[in-house]
Amino acid sequence: MLELVIISALNGVLYGLLLFLMASGLTVVFSMLGVLNFAHAGFYMLGAFFGFQISKWFGFWWALLLAPIIVGLIGAAVERFALRDIHRSGHVAELLFTFGLAYVIEEVVQIVWGKDPVDYRGPPSLDFPAFSIFSTNYPSYKVFMFAISVAIFVALLIVIKRSRIGLVVQASLTHPQMVAHLGHNVGLVFTLVFGVGIGLAALAGVIAGPILQTQSNMAASLIALLFVIIVVGGLGSLAGAFVASLLIGLIQTFAVSLDGSLASLFGPLSPDAPQFLIRNIWTVTIAQVAPIIPYALLILVLILRPMGLFGTRET
Amino acid sequence: MGKIALAFLLMLMPLSGFAMAQESVRIAYIDTLSGGGASVGVARLKAFQFLAEDVNTKGGILGKKLEIVPFDNKTNAQESVIQAQKAIDSGIRFITQGNGSSVAVALTEFVLKHNERNPGQEVLYFNYSSIDPVLTNAKCNFWHFAWDANSDVKMEAITNYIKANPSIKKIYLINQDYSYGKSVRAAAREMLAAKRPDIKIVGDELHPMLKVTDFSPYVAKIRASGADAVISGNWGQDLALLLKAAGSSGLDVNWYTYYGVATAGIPISLKQVNLNHKVFGVTEGIANVDYAPSREFEKRWRAKYGEDFVLFAPRQVNEIKMFVAAAEKAKSFDPIKIALALENMEIDVFDGGKGMMRKEDHQFFQPLYVASFGELKASEPFDEEGTGWGNTVVAKIEAKDTLTKTSCKMTRPQ
Numbered sequence: 001m002l003e004l005v006i007i008s009a010l011n012g013v014l015y016g017l018l019l020f021l022m023a024s025g026l027t028v029v030f031s032m033l034g035v036l037n038f039a040h041a042g043f044y045m046l047g048a049f050f051g052f053q054i055s056k057w058f059g060f061w062w063a064l065l066l067a068p069i070i071v072g073l074i075g076a077a078v079e080r081f082a083l084r085d086i087h088r089s090g091h092v093a094e095l096l097f098t099f100g101l102a103y104v105i106e107e108v109v110q111i112v113w114g115k116d117p118v119d120y121r122g123p124p125s126l127d128f129p130a131f132s133i134f135s136t137n138y139p140s141y142k143v144f145m146f147a148i149s150v151a152i153f154v155a156l157l158i159v160i161k162r163s164r165i166g167l168v169v170q171a172s173l174t175h176p177q178m179v180a181h182l183g184h185n186v187g188l189v190f191t192l193v194f195g196v197g198i199g200l201a202a203l204a205g206v207i208a209g210p211i212l213q214t215q216s217n218m219a220a221s222l223i224a225l226l227f228v229i230i231v232v233g234g235l236g237s238l239a240g241a242f243v244a245s246l247l248i249g250l251i252q253t254f255a256v257s258l259d260g261s262l263a264s265l266f267g268p269l270s271p272d273a274p275q276f277l278i279r280n281i282w283t284v285t286i287a288q289v290a291p292i293i294p295y296a297l298l299i300l301v302l303i304l305r306p307m308g309l310f311g312t313r314e315t
Numbered sequence: 316m317g318k319i320a321l322a323f324l325l326m327l328m329p330l331s332g333f334a335m336a337q338e339s340v341r342i343a344y345i346d347t348l349s350g351g352g353a354s355v356g357v358a359r360l361k362a363f364q365f366l367a368e369d370v371n372t373k374g375g376i377l378g379k380k381l382e383i384v385p386f387d388n389k390t391n392a393q394e395s396v397i398q399a400q401k402a403i404d405s406g407i408r409f410i411t412q413g414n415g416s417s418v419a420v421a422l423t424e425f426v427l428k429h430n431e432r433n434p435g436q437e438v439l440y441f442n443y444s445s446i447d448p449v450l451t452n453a454k455c456n457f458w459h460f461a462w463d464a465n466s467d468v469k470m471e472a473i474t475n476y477i478k479a480n481p482s483i484k485k486i487y488l489i490n491q492d493y494s495y496g497k498s499v500r501a502a503a504r505e506m507l508a509a510k511r512p513d514i515k516i517v518g519d520e521l522h523p524m525l526k527v528t529d530f531s532p533y534v535a536k537i538r539a540s541g542a543d544a545v546i547s548g549n550w551g552q553d554l555a556l557l558l559k560a561a562g563s564s565g566l567d568v569n570w571y572t573y574y575g576v577a578t579a580g581i582p583i584s585l586k587q588v589n590l591n592h593k594v595f596g597v598t599e600g601i602a603n604v605d606y607a608p609s610r611e612f613e614k615r616w617r618a619k620y621g622e623d624f625v626l627f628a629p630r631q632v633n634e635i636k637m638f639v640a641a642a643e644k645a646k647s648f649d650p651i652k653i654a655l656a657l658e659n660m661e662i663d664v665f666d667g668g669k670g671m672m673r674k675e676d677h678q679f680f681q682p683l684y685v686a687s688f689g690e691l692k693a694s695e696p697f698d699e700e701g702t703g704w705g706n707t708v709v710a711k712i713e714a715k716d717t718l719t720k721t722s723c724k725m726t727r728p729q
Contacts, residue, residue: 115354137565
């Protein structure tokens with residue numbers, strides 16, 4: 001029992017940090033620019049495929065460095081030449097644009113790399129078990145992922161809250177005219193922030209690609225979960241996203257290891273209970289519903305605390 | 316004047332359709348050509364077209380060319396029915412589909428209804444991959460033919476293999492939470508209890524289908540259960556991610572799966588986490604089966620598509636081979652005559668040996684192979700997906716040992 005608890009806690013934290021890695025860029029873009037970027041998971045996928053291609057040519061470490069920069073530049077270009085004009089037409093137009101962009105990215109990836117998964121691997125230098133608990137190996141690649149996630153969290157927090165750049169960025173969102181009058185190029189700030197947010201998505205792709213499957217449908221299944229994280233954490237709150245990621249990682253992991261159902265709690269239903277509906281709900285185990293729990297959490301949060309756990313404004 | 320022209324056009328329309336049908340016999344391929352399952356759907360389409368080319372270079376069927384017409388069903392039951400109607404409206408009388416049992420159930424019911432309502436316009440449904448046993452049991456009908464071994468038949472093969480391996484003592488079941496996954500687990504429980512009552516089932520998991528990104532918690536559970544073997548009917552990313560999570564955490568069990576060999580994407584994942592001959596699959600044929608004609612076909616196929624690692628399925632070859640044989644036997648493309656000719660038809664299957672289309676339920680029975688994926692022996696020329704590893708036959712189960720009971724009661728045309 002203790003073994004399962006410790007292993008589950010570890011797995012939960014690792015999974016949660018992977019989720020944070022993916023959600024961080026989305027939070028940055030939303031909290032700074034107010035753009036709800038549906039194409040985020042698409043850029044994440046683009047990062048994974050660029051990572052795959054570059055690591056094939058020059059090795060993984062170059063991929064880790066170059067892929068986020070290249071994808072970030074693409075993101076900056078998208079902001080500068082498309083999103084900035086669309087911004088004036090309001091949120092709905094932005095939403096529709098990023099929604100369409102997500103499809104375009106998926107199609108492009110399919111054209112270039114095909115529809116099958118590609119053989120994307122982590123660096124050979126991290127190809128050994130870092131430690132082993134109760135005979136479960138933890139690859140050092142996962143430890144590396146852990147370190148990167150925490151580093152990104154700390155770095156972002158410092159830049160946004162403590163640095164001059166962070167101040168200018170935050171001010172540009174609330175008082176763009178005033179910031180412009182003070183001599184800052186507000187447009188450039190927005191482009192940079194969007195580029196960094198997209199770069200973070202790509203970084204997540206480069207790192208997550210070897211663990212998950214690098215395939216042209218990897219974006220589609222992810223975006224919903226990422227929205228859950230930023231809504232539960234509080235739209236635009238970095239700390240909130242961090243806590244929500246860990247929370248969801250842990251809840252999902254622990255839920256899987258629980259085999260309890262209403263039947264095991266209260267005993268089986270009497271045989272003449274209606275077969276339809278009731279019986280199904282009675283016997284379904286917590287493990288079976290585990291991946292749906294985040295969405296239930298989303299609904300609860302929206303009802304009880306619409307600004308999210310750490311949010312400052314209403315969603 | 317306008318009315319006359321319109322009437323003239325209306326008269327011409329059926330004529331033009333008829334003229335086209337004269338040139339070729341068409342099979343509508345209604346399957347996933349976009350979205351998540353597209354990699355499989357497109358590969359299978361290429362294989363059918365490759366087979367049609369083969370038929371046509373040999374002079375076609377009864378002097379007509381065979382043509383495969385693709386329709387995208389987006390793995391959606393409703394969309395499949397719409398596409399099937401479209402195919403029928405364009406004069407096609409043969410439909411083939413394989414991916415997704417929910418789609419297959421919708422299609423078989425649609426075809427049944429259509430044929431009841433449109434006598435003389437019957438349509439046949441050739442199912443090459445959907446393996447929910449319901450298709451050849453409760454929902455069977457005269458118009459549906461299944462070429463892949465259904466889920467129960469595959470489990471019969473797996474459990475026969477397990478029966479002969481006394482070292483397996485504790486088994487964990489993990490499957491996707493929908494009708495197919497549930498039928499896999501039910502069949503496993505029933506057959507293990509009959510063949511190896513000493514085996515303990517230490518876990519029976521159903522997880523949501525195509526929603527899990529991190530399988531480590533499931534792997535932790537399997538490890539905690541002390542299982543020495545796992546049975547899983549998973550496919551696609553649910554199988555790849557599960558095996559990857561297991562391999563990278565060092566879980567040492569044998570995997571008995573339906574799709575662990577000869578499916579796209581799995582070999583790459585297995586090589587990545589170094590699972591060498593740990594994953595077993597059951598299939599009607601693999602590239603390395605020691606049979607000259609199938610190896611020759613494999614070479615031709617790989618010369619054309621090998622670099623893109625496009626896979627074909629031997630059951631597709633069997634389907635086209637039997638369609639050609641049935642048309643030639645019936646000397647007609649009348650669907651009813653072809654269906655009657657297919658019943659109880661015996662052929663030499665793609666990987667050698669005899670196969671038979673059972674009349675009672677239209678389920679095809681053929682020799683099945685249990686194979687494992689890993690390092691190759693010198694006598695095995697084919698690797699998978701450029702990994703250097705390939706599939707090795709571990710056991711062959713003869714067709715007669717895979718016969719399952721059926722509850723099918725179909726009404727046949729008089």
